[in-house]
Amino acid sequence: MRALEDLTGYLSRLPGIGKKSASRIAFYLVKTPSSYNEAFSDAILNIQKKIKICQICGSYSESDICDICSDANTDKESICVVEQPQDVITIKDSGVYKGLFHVLGGAINPLNNVLPENLRIKELMDRIKDNNFKEIILATNPNEEGDFTARYILRLLKDIDVKVTRLASGLPIGGDLEYADKSTLLRSFNSRVNFE
Amino acid sequence: MRALEDLTGYLSRLPGIGKKSASRIAFYLVKTPSSYNEAFSDAILNIQKKIKICQICGSYSESDICDICSDANTDKESICVVEQPQDVITIKDSGVYKGLFHVLGGAINPLNNVLPENLRIKELMDRIKDNNFKEIILATNPNEEGDFTARYILRLLKDIDVKVTRLASGLPIGGDLEYADKSTLLRSFNSRVNFE
Numbered sequence: 001m002r003a004l005e006d007l008t009g010y011l012s013r014l015p016g017i018g019k020k021s022a023s024r025i026a027f028y029l030v031k032t033p034s035s036y037n038e039a040f041s042d043a044i045l046n047i048q049k050k051i052k053i054c055q056i057c058g059s060y061s062e063s064d065i066c067d068i069c070s071d072a073n074t075d076k077e078s079i080c081v082v083e084q085p086q087d088v089i090t091i092k093d094s095g096v097y098k099g100l101f102h103v104l105g106g107a108i109n110p111l112n113n114v115l116p117e118n119l120r121i122k123e124l125m126d127r128i129k130d131n132n133f134k135e136i137i138l139a140t141n142p143n144e145e146g147d148f149t150a151r152y153i154l155r156l157l158k159d160i161d162v163k164v165t166r167l168a169s170g171l172p173i174g175g176d177l178e179y180a181d182k183s184t185l186l187r188s189f190n191s192r193v194n195f196e
Numbered sequence: 197m198r199a200l201e202d203l204t205g206y207l208s209r210l211p212g213i214g215k216k217s218a219s220r221i222a223f224y225l226v227k228t229p230s231s232y233n234e235a236f237s238d239a240i241l242n243i244q245k246k247i248k249i250c251q252i253c254g255s256y257s258e259s260d261i262c263d264i265c266s267d268a269n270t271d272k273e274s275i276c277v278v279e280q281p282q283d284v285i286t287i288k289d290s291g292v293y294k295g296l297f298h299v300l301g302g303a304i305n306p307l308n309n310v311l312p313e314n315l316r317i318k319e320l321m322d323r324i325k326d327n328n329f330k331e332i333i334l335a336t337n338p339n340e341e342g343d344f345t346a347r348y349i350l351r352l353l354k355d356i357d358v359k360v361t362r363l364a365s366g367l368p369i370g371g372d373l374e375y376a377d378k379s380t381l382l383r384s385f386n387s388r389v390n391f392e
Binding site: 001002003004006007009010011013014015016017020021023024025026027028029030034036037038039040041042043044045046047048049050051060061062067084085086089178179 | 197198199200202203205206207209210211212213216217219220221222223224225226230232233234235236237238239240241242243244245246247256257258263280281282285374375
């Protein structure tokens with residue numbers, strides 16, 4: 001049946017969903033209330049219409065400036081540098097950090113043609129020069145590319161008088177920050193170390 | 197962000213998708229080509245518009261009579277009774293059986309208010325009386341409700357001169373037919389036994 005095969009095909013392209021799961025979900029969607037399918041379908045269309053990139057930090061936002069950058073309660077003296085917008089939400093939701101963020105858009109990886117100029121590193125340097133941050137927390141992923149990117153940024157900061165830290169190990173090496181649980185994140189934040 | 201939370205909410209209601217997977221998929225959909233999201237969204241809307249119930253066997257179909265019931269190559273002498281439309285596809289795709297199907301729409305389960313009259317059992321009896329089947333294969337799930345339903349149907353068939361079989365064990369007990377792999381299904385079909 002074409003309609004089922006089509007839907008199964010789209011579902012199985014989603015991350016973490018194999019062919020059997022996709023088929024199971026497609027059958028589930030045949031029997032859901034049609035109002036659910038309509039709302040789900042709308043939510044998929046809306047996601048790209050409504051989500052923008054914050055002009056300051058590069059994270060996702062529904063307005064030009066994101067809630068964290070515009071919130072008066074955000075601690076404006078520290079900036080946490082991450083690879084992806086989802087890392088902002090992971091850290092924010094954990095509640096262990098109340099400061100600003102900066103999203104690079106990835107990590108340096110010459111083999112995949114991701115060079116420093118493809119990331120929001122210049123924007124980060126501009127923010128650091130224009131503001132008087134007390135601390136820069138380099139929270140790129142604890143893997144080869146993330147470590148390399150952190151060292152690259154550290155080198156750019158060598159003439160600037162600011163404390164630079166990196167999240168402590170405690171995060172599983174080789175993993176993705178996005179999957180860290182709250183207690184791991186808490187330990188990483190609390191034992192963060194001077195990065196030099 | 198409302199749009200992300202909405203989409204994550206709809207995704208996490210799908211079978212087998214937890215909150216973290218839903219969030220990961222939602223972030224993935226922010227960055228996919230918009231043509232993919234449009235086609236995916238359409239496929240969800242289409243599934244209920246295009247999928248009907250076959251008027252003969254009760255399986256899913258894009259026309260009034262499904263491909264299996266209308267196919268001249270289908271072996272019309274045997275009928276395989278299953279609980280759900282997805283079971284038809286699982287068995288059909290395995291290639292071990294070339295005959296007709298009958299979908300009950302579930303299994304008898306008085307605790308959940310599923311009584312014989314809520315299932316397509318009368319339709320099955322009518323088909324059996326109107327046709328001259330050589331074999332009825334009871335392929336309800338190998339669990340308590342499925343076994344009970346098979347025994348219930350067997351009793352209804354006691355005055356009818358037809359061979360009644362049940363898929364051999366080999367299917368994991370307590371499991372769902374939908375998840376069976378091809379070799380397990382093959383063994384179950386090949387060693388199916390008279391059911392009495």
